[in-house]
Every structure is written in structure tokens, then in C-alpha cells.
Amino acid sequence: METIEKSIEVNCPVRSVYDQWTQFESFPLFMEGIKAVRQLDDRHLEWHAEIAGRGKAWEAEIIEQEPDQRIAWRSTSGTTNNGVVSFEAVDPEHTRVTLTMNYEPEGTAEKIGDALGVVSLRVAGDLKRFKQCIEKRTTPPQGWRGEVADGQVNPPVV
Template identity: 25%
Template sequence: MSTLEEHVDIGVPVDRAWAGLHRVEDYPRFVAGVRGATLGAGGRARLDVEAGGRARGFEAELSDRGDERVLEWHTTGAPDLMGSFSLLPIDRNHTRVQARIEYDPATIRETFGGPKGFAQANAIERIVRDDLEHLKEHLEQERQPGSGHG
């Protein structure tokens, strides 16, 4: 298994960032390739993903360590992926979101296609970094006055 860790600092309070991560239906707004997402009973999520020219559905289980502000997830079938989002308050109005993803490079290639080896690791790192930046934009725009949100 390979492990990737990335983080982004977001200009919203930790409670708002925590709530944003739990709105699974918003994932298509900031996660590359996710075309649809729903949260079912017992923390089970369904993600409809398009990547490498392939459309697939994935089931994942989400679990909270709310007292620690950690949201853990893992797929319940192929591909075997797992990870977590940890939220750390920087100050009253800023939060660091740390993403950790564990994956098997061969499985990712089989599932989505794309490059091998170092090029694949770079591509995955870039995608995760971009997703975190999109999460930042999504949550920060959500709080803007006159945006019609929170």
C-alpha cells in the first residue's frame, strides 16, 4: 500500500469545515471525477465516479472520531481504498484539513487506467491537492455574505 498525505488551510471555523465534510451530496463540487454522491443509513456513501474514461460506482463506509475531528472512510468493495480527513483548528476562523489516503498503485491503475510508477504517484498527489483546494474554495465561498448560505 502507498500512503499520501496532503493538507490545506481553510478560512472557516473548524465546526463549519467539519459540517462541510459531512455533506456527501456536495462532493461532486470539489472531488475530481465524482458525478454524484449520496449518504445512506449507517454512514454508507455511494459515489458515482468517472475517471480515465470509465464510469464506476463505489460504496464507502464513513466513520467519525468526532471528539478528535477525524472522518475516516474505506471502500467496501473494489478498489480497496481507505483514508481519513483530520481537522485542526488554527484559530477561531481558520482550519487545517489534513487528508490521508492509502491505496495500492496496481489497483488504481487497473480501476482507472493512467500512468504507472512515479508518474502515477505524481498524478494522484496532484488530484488530491486539487481536490483540497476545491474544498477550500467551496467552504470559503459558502460563508460569503450574500451567498445565500450559512
């Protein structure tokens, strides 16, 4: 299994950055190769991507989610991957986003691409595009403010 860790500082408050990240179905706007993400419920996502010229699909579950702090996931079918994205307030108007992802390259093309650093470059580009996306917004995004802990969903407190 391979691991990538990348960070970026975003010029927005942590709440806005976290809320934007929880809009999973918007990921194709900034993630290269991601064709669609469908949120099935509060914990489950269906992904469709094109990797090394091939269509791929997988399902993932959110195993931990704490507002303004972190979201951890693991794949439950298809392409093997898991990871965590964390959000750290640098100051009231700046947030550090750190993405750590573990994945298993499949097939010769993916293994060659991985050896050449293609996945690492793609993740760095995705974070840059996310930064541009959130910094261009004129209104704060509305995100899901519930929690996931020990496999249980705790709905948002209103």
C-alpha cells in the same frame, strides 16, 4: 497500496469546515472525477466516479467520526481505498484539513497515472476547490453532528 497525504488551511472556523465536509453528496462540486455520492445511511456511502476515462463505482463505510476532529472510512466494495480526514483549529477563524488516503491503482492506465503523480495532484486540487467552496459561503453549513465509534452510530445530542 499507495498513500497520499495533503493538507490545506481554510479561512473558516473548524465547525463550519467539518460541517461542510459531512455533506458528502456535495463532493462532486469540488472533487474532480467524482460524478455522484449518495449517502445510504449515517455510515454508508455509494460513490460513482470517472477514473482514467473509465466509470467506477464503490461503496464505503465510515468507521470513525468525531465532530470537528476526524472522519475515517474504508471501501466495502469496488475500488479499494481507505483513509482519514482530520480537522484542526489553527485559531478561531482558521482550520487545517489533512487528508490521508490509501488506494490501490487498478489497471495499466491508473498505475501509470499514479507513477506520474496524477492522483496526488488531483487530491491537492480537490482540497483547493473545497477551500474555495467553503470560503465563498455566506451562511454556515449544517452538518451531521453525530459520532461513529467501534462500528456504532451515536446520534447527535440536541
